[in-house]
Amino acid sequence: MRRAISLYGLTFSLPLLVWQLLFFVFPLAFLVALSFWTVKNFTMRPDFDPVNWVTMFGKPVFWQAYGTTVALAASASALASVLAFPCSYAITFKLSDSARRWAIFLMVIPFFTSYLVRVYSWQIFLSDAGIVNVILGWFGLGPYSMLNTPGATMVGYMTLSLPLVILLQLFSLVFIDRTLIEAAHNMRCGRLRTVFEVVIPSARVGLVIAALFCFILTFGDFVSPVYLGGGDPTTLSILITDTTKSGQQWPRAAVIALTMIGTLLAVAFLAVRFAYAGQAKGARK
Amino acid sequence: MQRDTLVSFEGVIKRFGGFTAVQKMDFEIKKGEFLAIMGSSGCGKTTTLRMLAGLEAPSEGTIRLSGKPINHLPTWQRDTPMVWQSLALFPFLNVRENVEFALKMRGMAKAERRQRAEQWLDRMQILEFADRNVAQLSGGQRQRVALARSLVVEPEILLLDEPLSALDAALKVRMQSVLKNLQRETGITFVYVTHSQSEAFSMADRVVIMSRGVIEQIGTPQEIYGAPRTRFVADFLGSSNIFTGKVLAASQSMVEVETPDGRLALGGGNLPIPPRQGDTATLTVLDTKTHLSVSRPTGAANIVPVRVIGEEFVGATATVYLETAKGHEIRVQKSHDELAGLPLDIGQELFVHWAPTDSHLVAEA
């Protein structure tokens, strides 16, 4: 019976609430306060001065970085979704149950290898004399400049997000009612058309959420743009680290961080709305 | 009425790996009939239907539709729409879009398919829900959408796989008459898979009874109910008492069988091939054809002394459960009026008797 929360209930619900208030909400709130502090001679002073907001928002380089970051993250989401879909589709529909379990297990492994280590590894693949160019050389191609380009950043972004995107897509695909596919075939819907008419609409929520996670991950990542992209172009994450590197400008870094959070919340809100668009409330039963 | 053949199964076998789900099946479906396929779980009903729909390929044999073999025609090139147990409505489309789906796949223009869809929605009395999400409909309404979705292409045949099993009892009965009427009015051949006896018997023109991939009996509901042909069918329908014993005497018109519960007779032109003396024979008698009396009836041919073990109250009738001296259970079904005069306390000793003409021989296995 659902009674009002009792001592018993509070014992279970309070600790997390207190912890997240103290160490999640307060730090974020402090970040807001911090963005109004001022810095003189390497020292921060509590203050209530919008100067950091004005300065940051007044800088073309900030907006440039903002545009770049949004564009990169959006491209990464689109690219990851498109690259992952055939793979998760094939794992769902073209593998036996046991092969599928293995595939899922294998896709979990990357989460437990250091992202830094993998990015470092990519440097060895992508550099001018790296593995890829050596292999291309065997076919008389290249060498191509790959490292320190936005393309290499994208490779890093895929390293970061592809396993997650594949898994999230996979989880929405395996839960598709197979009879829907059979029903579509039964109504003269051919193989490929079924993918677009039935499979994708059925998995829509999962596909959008997967893309959203890719966006969130890549939007805040600084490892790939620095170590694969050569720090060029400047992304917001690079701008944050740069800002903290220049005369203790933490308040300005806070402005960037808060702008990023705002952007992410807006994107997440829109994505979730889009994912569930057209699905009535009752649909979740 | 002699109808043309629409579908024929010719020696059709379906294996899954080493397991044979359907064994050498030969039968025909007539144009315009309502055929029910019944049998216990796992007997191959769905597999049979799916082969017809092109969702499984037969391992051997040929399936013909209007005379043409269709074994290897992909699903999407046949017109064999199916209604799924789960309904398989597209949750991301609204009611109208669901119904339009098959038409869209056939490349029909938007205006025309909209009109056709609405016509069927109207016919199924759900036009007012056309713009609703399927999740917002009740079970019965969803059922109608599924029917409309399959019927909108006006096929020659409609396949239904336990379409009513998810509905509650009241709705089930209501949808049965919707289905029956629809079939009558459209003249479309219905192939209806179910494991509910009452559904099959109340709707179908002919019933196929399957067991472990084999057809046990095909016939009208009356034929099957009145004279189950095999022990499986008798058991499965559950309305017969079954006795097994050795044949003592057998002629064209009368057979006498020695069973643990006594000597039982049957006869009256029921015996195309009478069994031979000494054979094992199984005979059945419907629980509605058995009678109860307090004292041993005189002149009756089949009399079994029994004790009452319980009574079950089922609407207009009651079933009395009895036990012979050997522990064999016998059931007698009667109206309340007929039972009114009998003492039915547990342990009460009574006599069950029935006429030899109400007994039938059935094949074992």
Place this chain on the structure above:
Amino acid sequence: MQRDTLVSFEGVIKRFGGFTAVQKMDFEIKKGEFLAIMGSSGCGKTTTLRMLAGLEAPSEGTIRLSGKPINHLPTWQRDTPMVWQSLALFPFLNVRENVEFALKMRGMAKAERRQRAEQWLDRMQILEFADRNVAQLSGGQRQRVALARSLVVEPEILLLDEPLSALDAALKVRMQSVLKNLQRETGITFVYVTHSQSEAFSMADRVVIMSRGVIEQIGTPQEIYGAPRTRFVADFLGSSNIFTGKVLAASQSMVEVETPDGRLALGGGNLPIPPRQGDTATLTVLDTKTHLSVSRPTGAANIVPVRVIGEEFVGATATVYLETAKGHEIRVQKSHDELAGLPLDIGQELFVHWAPTDSHLVAEA
């Protein structure tokens, strides 16, 4: 047999937010009786049971157990064990541990509770599975574990919420007799929630019929079946034909009602408070009490001309569906023998008739 009162509901109301699930309920449960609570989905059966078990608190009114009010006693301080539809066996405990659970919570010593548990497992004929994981049992065996687990504390009352609804038909019937016998042997009061008419009617001493949080009728199965008291009950049981009209004449022994389908009479000591002339009255007649004839019967009081619209074949009996000139549906249920002589083609004109003593007045709403 007059039994003592074990439980009483006194003006009990249960609201969930603004919604009233149970409305002013007053009734008693006798010691040792088998009480079934029936009604359509959402009518408040489970809520009633849960209030008794202490899983919900009544919003108003008092529930008494052996005379003591128990409204606010937490579940774990009452002895009102419940058998859940899902069984709610503990999957991480084996069979024995499941059965011991309640004893352990009562602080009983290990050896003793083991012995008690085994005694009940033995009684339920599942002692051999004592060390099995519940997942390894069949549906019927699990059912027995659930019963043993609740009964091991030897309570005065056992609450059952649709315990059989997940079982297949055959098992359901078998478990019905297990339950009925158990109740008889132990003398424990059973409160059994179901929406299956056949379950309620075959097991219960008394049946409560609910609709939208209100008790519509309480009585023995025979009383309710034979004389539904309200239109809802008649409708719900589904075995009555129902007619509504204006009272033309009324006396202590006879009432005449003018209905769209003709003038109908009822009578014969059934009328404690006869309606007044001009009132609207609803009368019912069981479909088994109606008769069919080809020509207008002479001398019968209630005769309605009808046309055949269909026939439904249900085991030992068939139901003929008929339609009056006004489009009102009438059902007649008869054995196959009784129907054998009648022409039942669709559209055939026939006469339905019945005796005034077989009609009953029911309350509207």
Place this chain on the structure above:
Amino acid sequence: MSSEAINRNRAVDWSLRAYIVLSYAFVFAPIAASFVFSLNSDRFPSIPLGHFSLEWYQAVASDPLVWQGLGNTLVIGVIVGVISTLLGFGAAYTDYRYNFFGKQVYLALALLPPTIPVIIMGLAMLAFLSRIDLSGRAISVIIAHVVICAPFAMAIIRLRLSQMDPALEPAAWNLGASEWATMRHVIVPFTKPAIFGALFITMAVSFDEFAIAWFVSGLNETLPVKVLGFLQGQVSPRINAIGTFVFVISMTLVILAQVLLSGRTGPTAADKE
């Protein structure tokens, strides 16, 4: 599976399977390469490879700082695992059991932190913790990691609870068990696999997290922070050696969690359908 013979096309099926292999090749290429280069003699790895060598492992093994980092990582990981699992359990149970005003906000607090980019979390954490004199210590990393790990624990345990027959808990009350007894004898045993699963997964997450730890760890660097240091400072195949090593530990934890989560746990409400 079933419509194999009729409705499938072998060429399509095989090209899709080939695509799977390609995708996995992309995902595993850097992992495999890192393993290979950890055993390669060149300090700045390139093609063709140098010779086989364990020198980087030796370098790692003989570096007391690496051992110290490992020790920090392990201690922090275990504490983070335990606290996150406790908090996550409480939150999951709260969500499962109670309805209350503001529950949406509660759930947002319980689930949102992992979606905040780590660099922002790190920044906010450092700025905040240093104000309250809690930065630069092992406890700072623990605090920050619990913030991002508790949601994982919550999700894992909540999933398990949702597989629990909702009648199980009232059934126990009904059999005479008080709320606390029910917690001990029913809820905890039922969720046990998920509790251990959550414990190992959160430990693994903490083992691998470098960005927030880099900000707040101060002198008590964890191993991943050391890796970042190597990457920023001393590019060296030691990265690969440590990576391989951490990978082995993490995988062990994950496999343990996997075994527990899918182990013999009896039927769930879901399988009873």
Place this chain on the structure above:
Amino acid sequence: ADPTELTMLAWYGHAEPDIVAEFEAENNVKFVPKYYTGGDNMLGLISQSPAGTFDVILSDAEYVQALNAAGYVEELDPADYALDDYFPEFQQFPGNWQDGKLFSLVTRFGFLGVAYNTDALTEAEAASYDVFWDPKLTGKVGHFDWHLPNLGQMSLLTGNKIPYDIDEAAWEAVKEKTLTLRPQIGGFFDYGGTFSSLNDGQMLAFAGIGDWITGVLEKNGAKVKSVIPEQGGLQWSECFSIGKGSAKADLAKKWIQYITSAKGQAKSAQMAAYPALIPNQKGWEVLQAENPAEAKRQGMTKDAGNAIDMIRAGRIQYRQWPIQQDLETWNDFWSEYKGA
């Protein structure tokens, strides 16, 4: 007894065994290092840690003022150290002293010029900063990602004698010139990225670095080298201080004595992580005796044109904070440049 722990905040390498093992053994000390990745990072770490967290702090010279201003370091007694052994220019090193008080001691330094790939460029080509604009280097020029050394070099190139003390017009000129380099740039790298991109030929020339990078790579056989171009070079200088509130100030003092002694200086010059020049003349002598090749490679010999001669010839300028502009102004421009 358990060794005493001494915490050191420093660039990577300063508390590695090749440097500290001997001192640790002699004094039963165990260094606990915290390596930072930039001066601001260092300041951040100090400001966000309780006082006394770090016993020894190694900092680039320009940051010592900030450390001082914030009160993060203890005053040192010049008498405690062998300052007399230092070259005269390093005895009164700017930044080490404030109002006549000593706060830190320079321990090593190096020159920043043009780092280049010897396969791609000749030493003559690299002998001017103009080489960065060479069309054959398009996309192959890297920046060490910090404004101070890079803009300092650009300032030298635009003809400023003291590169960090320039007026607005000169600053505008520096900016303008710098922006023209942007299309040539292949990336902005941290220390690690600088290492690997030079090593594998990803970048063929680098601004803002010197022998501290190429020296390490050379040792590993990479074909890279640094030169001080005709426009002159910059000098970085690392200084040791004692952290404010250190409970082990004596031990910290002992360490600074050790590392600034001739013996410690010779070790420091050959530090495995990255080589450097040392300010202690006696240290030069020890090095010349111990490792003449390295002494020669780094130019710490008695020959004319050695490192100290380059300083004396005015070819080298200290790296320092901009004097007529705000630090922010330079940094903002750097961000802008990167984003351009």
